[in-house]
Amino acid sequence: MTDQRLLVELRTHALGLADELSGALRRIVVRSGDTEIEVEWQQPTVRPDAIAAALPAAAPQVAAIAPVAAEPIADLIESVDENLAAIASPMVGTFYRAPSPDAEPYVSVGDLVRKDQPIGVVEAMKLFNPIVAECSGEVVEILVKDAQPVEFGQQLMMVRPTDTDGAR
């Protein structure tokens, strides 16, 4: 592709992202090889990443692993770029990959899952809540360990959708 074509392409993508992404954007970078478009917005309000940057020594340690909320833009861009969908925890609790300690995990990296197929459970108040895939696809990454505490909204797994029904 010529540089000229490429620029038009990048611009289209930048605009498209700005249009489609929700939330207060801070920065969009679209790059291909040496060609790049970067747009940065003025800081309209306090965003989570700004908080993280401003944290003093006695800063909060996020209880579990970095939640989805902490870097929404980066995550979204990544998932758009790589066409991945995240499965997030619908509650605070403890994530388990298998129905019981002795059992095989529901899924492993590389597995193909169907929409609504169980991929793990989150235990909260001694109740086990099944977590299901939101779309059909391939499990490309499992972000939390077995028996790990998770927050509301925390990403558990990344899936590369095989169809478009539930890619987002």
Place this chain on the structure above:
Amino acid sequence: MTDQRLLVELRTHALGLADELSGALRRIVVRSGDTEIEVEWQQPTVRPDAIAAALPAAAPQVAAIAPVAAEPIADLIESVDENLAAIASPMVGTFYRAPSPDAEPYVSVGDLVRKDQPIGVVEAMKLFNPIVAECSGEVVEILVKDAQPVEFGQQLMMVRPTDTDGAR
């Protein structure tokens, strides 16, 4: 593509992005290889007019007439636009148009003044300080009354310069 062409291209894209994107932008970078355009906006900050607009009921009443300081930008634009030069008070005190109560005023509207010609006095601590024209020109407006208290920097008269030596 030549660098020249490329620059035009990049600029077009930068302008297009600025136009099409919503929200308060902070920065746009458009790059292709070694060629790059970066535009950065000033951060929003507290401006004097914003302060004035935000003043509550119990706001300061400026002691004398609105000082030059209160609307610097508007003033500048006006004097640039109309090609007028202001003569401002160099001190807090009382402005007099004439050397004594019975005397004629130093100048009146329509008078032509030469650079350094006295146009009034400001009395402070019982000392009379001559005020002189900063440029030659025609007196088009006298902004303060005789025996009126003035602040530092307060505009006293507007002069339409007849030459360019001291227009500002």
Place this chain on the structure above:
Amino acid sequence: MFKKVLIANRGEIALRVARACRELGINSVGVYSTADRDDLVLRHFDEVVHIGPPAGRRSYLNAAAIIEAASQTGADAVHPGYGFLSEDPDFAEVCVDNDLTFIGPRAEVMGALGDKSTARRLMLDQGLPLLPGSVEALRTYAEAKSEADAVGYPIIIKAVAGGGGKGMSVVHAPDDLETAYRAARATAAAVFGDGRVYLERYVAAARHVEVQILCDHYGNGIHLGTRDCSVQRRHQKLIEEGPAPALSQATLDDITSTAVRGALAIGFTGAGTFEFLVDENEKFYFMEVNARLQVEHTVSEMITGIDLVHEQLHVAAGVPLRLSQQDVEVRGHAIECRVNGEDPDRDFAPTAGLIERFIPPGGPFTRVDTHAFSGYRLGPHYDSLLAKVIVWAPDRIGALNRMERALGEFEVSGPGVRTTIPMLRRVLADFEFRKAEHSTAIVPRLLGN
């Protein structure tokens, strides 16, 4: 003492408790909903847990999420703040079941006090004066009618499970009773899930006076003086002050010792408030107990020099009261104004939007409790309290003048953002209020309704 306390709340009160924890060397765990995730309040906690989406019932009212968050972080106690789960005996019980100290009274005491009918019965048994009316819930309209006739009109109907001014109805004449009674029952059933109501004499021009109580687990209880909260709009407090003005020392002594007696009799523990109605002859009547920290606890702190949250944490941890009644010396006068994000031109509807500039007042004897800042986004999900401004002075008029100064310099601005500040300043400037001759009728009078 606790090692780690989870604060099951948001906004200024979560910050208030986090400050106390930090000052006492206790680690704090904050919880937040998605709506609050960008909030700079989160930097005040040592750890934070994202507990749910914006809707209160799925986040700050979500007991399961809060208990799980406490377990995950290894907290040993839960501070409920005010509102949300703070007066929910079931939640207090679940905390205990999960080996967490609930920072508040025991669940059964809280349950008894939350049922106004039980609370009235308990206090009547302890000899506390009640307004003439039905102690127990009314069973039938006929019972309501005969009770109302006996008490004499006007009367007020209240929900047994109510609180915070919700579900009350004033009846001025017998003809209106039946409609009001049935409507009140329906409302109570809808709002509180409990249709029981009771009635008592309605005193239009009374003062709302309350006593701050602090009790430990060893039968010791003290009070931290009185507060007057007569400046209310539809039973929502706008201005609180302490000590209660224009009452004789004898009345103040009587009302405070009555409250302590009542609290100890029912086995109350922790920080709480006994609310009374005081008529123009300084006769006082027990209304209800708030079994939690209150918004206006700051007023008591300013006049006594006692950090109530510090003490609350200590007694909850099983430490005997560190103060005797003689240690509590009320000094000077304090006033609190609630700055809410509300639009007085739209009947005080909550406003939302970006607060571009937020410059709180400062200077001598001026305290501000707020979670807001320049750039804060006031959302539609929770209550509209933006900041509490509290001032102290050696005397009441000095405090009023200082508050007028403080509110005058408070800048809150942004597109569409409106606050209660102008309304508060009207009250402060009111002649009757300055003379402390006002009653709960003051705000309706100023608003012309």
Place this chain on the structure above:
Amino acid sequence: MFKKVLIANRGEIALRVARACRELGINSVGVYSTADRDDLVLRHFDEVVHIGPPAGRRSYLNAAAIIEAASQTGADAVHPGYGFLSEDPDFAEVCVDNDLTFIGPRAEVMGALGDKSTARRLMLDQGLPLLPGSVEALRTYAEAKSEADAVGYPIIIKAVAGGGGKGMSVVHAPDDLETAYRAARATAAAVFGDGRVYLERYVAAARHVEVQILCDHYGNGIHLGTRDCSVQRRHQKLIEEGPAPALSQATLDDITSTAVRGALAIGFTGAGTFEFLVDENEKFYFMEVNARLQVEHTVSEMITGIDLVHEQLHVAAGVPLRLSQQDVEVRGHAIECRVNGEDPDRDFAPTAGLIERFIPPGGPFTRVDTHAFSGYRLGPHYDSLLAKVIVWAPDRIGALNRMERALGEFEVSGPGVRTTIPMLRRVLADFEFRKAEHSTAIVPRLLGN
């Protein structure tokens, strides 16, 4: 009482005085230089006058402009704040000549106190203890040498016209005396326009303790307790606290009554501070009098509940003291930290720039005096004080913990903006400081110099 007071200062202290005026129903006139014209501080005054360009000597030190501004606005008194013209007897005299009350001591008293040699002579005559040294100015190097030998090394050379820690020089050995003496004279002549110097014994590990004084025009004087200001960097105070810790009540009583006696003997009127050096045996020595409101007056306000500026305005207006010594009850402990815009990595050089985010601390018993806000531009023209944070608690350790909490939540950020907050937190965490065993040597030790 005054109807209108012109405040001949800027920044937090101008705001401090404006607040007192507003609380007392006095109109205030603010003055500002071009550098401060966009400052939101201006909204705190009832009227404002633009008095000159940024340079201090053409604006806030410009007596003519200030007197003219007072005449224009019809002010009947001038409050000088601290710094700038506050200790200039000529300015006090010009005020009087122009029918303006100067809010401070009479010009001749101020003149006598401003001359350290005269002040020492006056206080010695009143029986106040001085450090061994020359009472009068040294006339020759020979005199300096014999005096220094008599006192014993180390000694400190000070400018007679000095103050605020400027122009002081410590000499550890006889060989260094001549160079130091001549350098000190030259510096004094250059900085103060008066080359006279004196010398006294240098106490490296002493406490800096001062007494807050308030006197009326009728021979009445009281003190508002003590403050310890030992935490200094190059004679600039960083942290002040009150009452002075680790001293016996007998010493506190002795030092305060000595100060009141000295103040009344010289006809002092208004608010002032007597500074003493206290050695490890609790022996104290008179140092100097600050004949004005001080930065750290806030500490005395917090421990006494007295608004010092209110009282200062009253006595200046000719009202007899409204308080007797018995009315002054010192309660609890207060600490002030000075948050300056300075870069610790560049030897505490003042920093300038846009403060993008400024979120001062709040909550219980926490006071902030500041003229800054989010969007404030810290300029290079004036001193670097950004905010004073003052906290109170029932005891010293509680106050230290509260201050640590308050500084921890204080957000000041912007490109290139650095503050003293990290340094202040280091002092607060210092073991010696927490035990109140520190002296003026603490900051040099922490900075490793």
